Amino acid sequence: MRLIWQCLLVVVALHPLVARAESPPSRPPNIVLVLADDLGWADLACYGADLHETPHLDHLARQGLRFTQAYAPAPVCTPTRAALLTGRHPARLQMTIWSEGSLQRDTDRPLRQARSRHDLPHSEITLAKLLQQRGYLTATVGKWHLGDAAHAPETHGFDINIGGTHWGAPQTFFWPYRGAGRFGGEFRYVPHLEFGRPGEYLTDRLTDEALRVIDHAVAVQRPFFLELAHHAPHTPIEAPAADVDYFQARLRPEYKHQNPGYAAMVKRLDDSVGRVLARLAERGLSDSTIVIFTSDNGGYIGIDGARQLPVTSNFPLRSGKGTLYEGGLRVPLLVRWPGVTASDSVCRAPVVLTDLFPTLLASANVSFPQGLEIDSVSLLDQWRDPQAPLKRESLYFHYPHYYHAPPSTPASAVRSGDWKLLEFFEDQHLELFNLGQDPSEQHDLSRSEPDRAQALLRQLQAWRKQVDAQLPERN
Numbered sequence: 001m002r003l004i005w006q007c008l009l010v011v012v013a014l015h016p017l018v019a020r021a022e023s024p025p026s027r028p029p030n031i032v033l034v035l036a037d038d039l040g041w042a043d044l045a046c047y048g049a050d051l052h053e054t055p056h057l058d059h060l061a062r063q064g065l066r067f068t069q070a071y072a073p074a075p076v077c078t079p080t081r082a083a084l085l086t087g088r089h090p091a092r093l094q095m096t097i098w099s100e101g102s103l104q105r106d107t108d109r110p111l112r113q114a115r116s117r118h119d120l121p122h123s124e125i126t127l128a129k130l131l132q133q134r135g136y137l138t139a140t141v142g143k144w145h146l147g148d149a150a151h152a153p154e155t156h157g158f159d160i161n162i163g164g165t166h167w168g169a170p171q172t173f174f175w176p177y178r179g180a181g182r183f184g185g186e187f188r189y190v191p192h193l194e195f196g197r198p199g200e201y202l203t204d205r206l207t208d209e210a211l212r213v214i215d216h217a218v219a220v221q222r223p224f225f226l227e228l229a230h231h232a233p234h235t236p237i238e239a240p241a242a243d244v245d246y247f248q249a250r251l252r253p254e255y256k257h258q259n260p261g262y263a264a265m266v267k268r269l270d271d272s273v274g275r276v277l278a279r280l281a282e283r284g285l286s287d288s289t290i291v292i293f294t295s296d297n298g299g300y301i302g303i304d305g306a307r308q309l310p311v312t313s314n315f316p317l318r319s320g321k322g323t324l325y326e327g328g329l330r331v332p333l334l335v336r337w338p339g340v341t342a343s344d345s346v347c348r349a350p351v352v353l354t355d356l357f358p359t360l361l362a363s364a365n366v367s368f369p370q371g372l373e374i375d376s377v378s379l380l381d382q383w384r385d386p387q388a389p390l391k392r393e394s395l396y397f398h399y400p401h402y403y404h405a406p407p408s409t410p411a412s413a414v415r416s417g418d419w420k421l422l423e424f425f426e427d428q429h430l431e432l433f434n435l436g437q438d439p440s441e442q443h444d445l446s447r448s449e450p451d452r453a454q455a456l457l458r459q460l461q462a463w464r465k466q467v468d469a470q471l472p473e474r475n
């Protein structure tokens with residue numbers, strides 16, 4: 001009889017529910033980072049979109065924390081992705097333009113663009129690498145854009161890479177996702193997605209792959225870091241015809257968003273997040289998983305060639321991707337971590353995606369190597385309490401390159417409090433805005449506030465020197 005009781009006690013003690021009740025959870029949180037490509041600050045309904053419908057993302061915002069002043073560290077793809085994974089400023093990394101753009105020199109312009117690396121160096125320590133060392137299963141599904149095959153995700157701490165290449169956009173969003181011509185003569189493809197079916201849509205397929213990663217992590221009983229880096233809604237503006245027709249029928253002349261193709265892409269992106277959240281819930285992982293949704297730069301306001309319409313609008317923010325105005329830099333940022341973020345909370349502090357590096361490491365209780373110079377701060381205090389003071393005075397931006405749509409010239413910028421100064425390298429002119437009073441950057445105060453402009457300029461120049469920012473040269 002005694003033996004039976006002893007056996008029973010052992011069984012009870014080993015039961016997972018009992019073990020959980022007696023000791024604090026030692027297992028670190030799972031992390032799901034959904035990164036959209038070129039999605040603008042105003043593109044979600046919970047950020048003021050009109051034509052677009054984003055019920056799942058709006059629901060995520062209500063369940064967690066929404067940032068109103070989150071910045072991408074750069075107005076284009078590659079530098080933001082490099083900074084997010086390393087916690088270091090694109091200027092310090094000397095990765096300030098998208099990979100393909102780093103190979104061009106502007107010979108017909110007043111300035112030759114600054115030098116920029118094509119590949120993320122292996123000397124850099126990534127978030128994935130540190131989490132991998134902590135025992136996480138690390139996976140990236142979708143866009144990589146941080147270098148050639150020798151610098152693929154597998155060389156930067158990811159156990160699994162599905163679809164990541166050095167290219168910044170697919171030839172087409174429909175299977176088999178390959179071909180040539182749209183981005184020049186080269187033949188592009190998305191690896192690991194060869195076995196698809198006609199009509200299959202890339203956003204849906206990447207979501208299928210992400211769900212498989214979640215299931216695999218559950219099967220092998222490991223905490224996981226999943227980066228679901230969608231190509232949507234980057235060009236080419238392509239979506240299933242029924243979705244495009246749906247939004248075409250809902251267009252109103254007074255809407256700021258007028259592109260039904262783009263609205264359809266955003267809808268599929270929203271569906272993807274809905275499916276990921278549902279799978280986490282099915283697997284009992286909602287409470288133990290940090291879910292983050294954001295974008296790598298502001299919305300692209302160039303023309304969608306197929307429809308002869310602007311791709312999107314970042315209104316009320318000025319301009320778009322490729323510029324250092326708010327429309328080029330500001331992005332949606334949603335965070336849900338039950339027990340840490342409060343439901344329906346809003347943080348208005350200016351933060352930058354580079355901050356996710358120390359924040360996520362702190363969340364997973366992982367320290368980064370001593371002496372590593374990072375350009376970011378942990379936002380864990382703000383996740384817990386959106387009013388918590390932020391330990392940083394200024395944000396810096398450096399884009400020493402040209403952009404095509406809208407046409408823009410090489411520039412740097414600093415934001416300190418509500419004040420933002422832009423310095424344009426072609427003619428050295430300055431623009432000064434008070435974002436608190438003028439969030440749309442319509443009133444340049446550089447002439448009426450020259451002392452303030454000069455003080456911010458000195459601060460910006462000192463920062464560039466400190467991080468060894470590369471500058472454009474006269475042609």
Ligand SMILES: [Ca+2]
Pocket residue numbers: 037038076077234296297
């Ligand atoms: Ca992008």
